[in-house]
Amino acid sequence: MLEYVFRGLLNGSVYALLALPMTLFFTTAATVDFAIGAYALLAAAVATAVAGPLGIAAGLASAVVASLVMCVIYVLLKRTSKDGIRVALASFGLSLAISSIVLIVWGTKPFVRQTFTTVLEFGGLRVNPQGLLNVAISIALVAATWLVLQRTQLGRMMRAAAVNAPGAELAAIPVIGVQCGALVAGGMLGGTAGLLILHSSGMDFTASLGLTFIGFAAAIIFGIRSPVRCLAGGLGIGVIEALAAGYTSGMVTSMVPSLFMLVVLLSGQLGAGRYSGDRP
């Protein structure tokens, strides 16, 4: 039981990293970037191609480049329509395209890389050091995001753009710039998550949509508002998934993120007010 919870927490910390960009972009632009999982996939794929620590840098860079492409698409779309659903659709297109590129270049082989061969033991719990590293990186990034949002000028601009975009525009805040910043941050965070998954459980070319899904489920489970809630949501989903894996069939485990999402959406968590970028 304890082991399942512990393992869930380790996995869940990575989910929190996928949830974080969802929150950032949703609160600043009131729409969803479905390509987060694709950034993670791209980062993992590129990192396997380049050896050594340079691979990690290359992976992150590729994820950021992909998110910059999304920025260009976003700005172009904003020119013609205010419709958020078009952005979501376009990010779907980008996600499909990135998965396809990964499939063409790297084929169907899974991406996985083990950094640690030793296993730590804590009173009967066997833990790969990578898991602890994942948790540390995730918590650090969530904390950093929270600090940026709450304590810096940039964070204040982001929050202003989220609460009232026209008002922020009048106050000389570059709203589109802030939204693009959220997208690039999403690329960075998604890429980091991809690298962490690469070094722990691994993934293959079909992973992108599933990762986006988990991220979104983790982002909305406790309300899509703050980075800390993302962390809680990610850990929560991780734990429930691990418990489901331990006590029920694989079918239930794979259903966990979708079920969560459906239940949360049906309970009206993503209400009309929040949809338009409003905050309570």
Add this chain to the structure above:
Amino acid sequence: MTWRTSRRRNTWIMLAVAVVACVVAPLKPVWLDTVVLTGILALISLSAGLSFGQAGILSMAQGAFAAIGAYATAVCTTRLGLPAWAGLPLAIALPAVLAWVLARMVTRMPELATALATLALATLLEIVARNWDAVTGGYVGIAGIAPVEGFGVGWRFNILVWTFVVLAVLVYENLMNSAHGRALNIVRHDRTRAMADGIAVAPLLSAMLATSGAMAGAGGWLYAHYITYMSPQSLDTVASISALLMAVVGGVGYILGPVVGTFLLSLLGKLLPAQEAQGLFYGGALIVILVMAPEGLLGWIHRRLERKAAREPAAVATTATEAEHPARTLETAP
């Protein structure tokens, strides 16, 4: 010029295209296969167009609805030994009922939440299909689904497929010309106004999604009896997304938009060097269309024609000074 004003012009156009497809396709076996699959995809894509373009429900579950239809008929024919036609009512009714229930739950949600909820449902259904060994055959799927009686030969089945597509367009067009369709147009533009007009919005949208689910189910029925094999990978989430993006590329607000999009993407897709590049091509096409022509390909053509029509009479009637500023006459044109 009467066909332009006819209330059934889309059906007539579709009928003409279908006749051409049925005559030309059997000339080469490769063409026949492509044309049959394009027709089935067009049917599923039409259902996506009906739900997103008209009812405003961005449904990412159309592939799942088609899969339910396909599984329903597969189980009927292989396990119960019923004829293929007996599976058709079930293949249409089951997805329609499910779509109705889904719609009752999601119509109150904002667009984006609806899209995510349908996507979540589609994923759940796929997982169920993968694991419910007793009925769906799990990962292995169901093989040996009998072809439709009397339509076993390729060219005959092709005619059957395109008959379905023409019928779907006919139903779609009649629906849009009816009081329901006009009510739907109001709902799309302004939901509050529609409510004030006394339109029961939620039941109307649910009925539309149910119709679209039925259309997708019919597509699934055709698919199962054409491929004669059904597995969780056959009509998965990727198929749902493809159907949707074909509809968007063609022009989701136009009745024939999804058909145009399907033709374009699946025929051009045949020219790709490798199957792996399909996602790149589809995704790229979606992004380009969304950026360049938000109304889709048909919307772009429509606007071009309108501009041309607005310019021509203006050029005849206007004085020389106005003719020097064609841009202005363009802007003031309705």
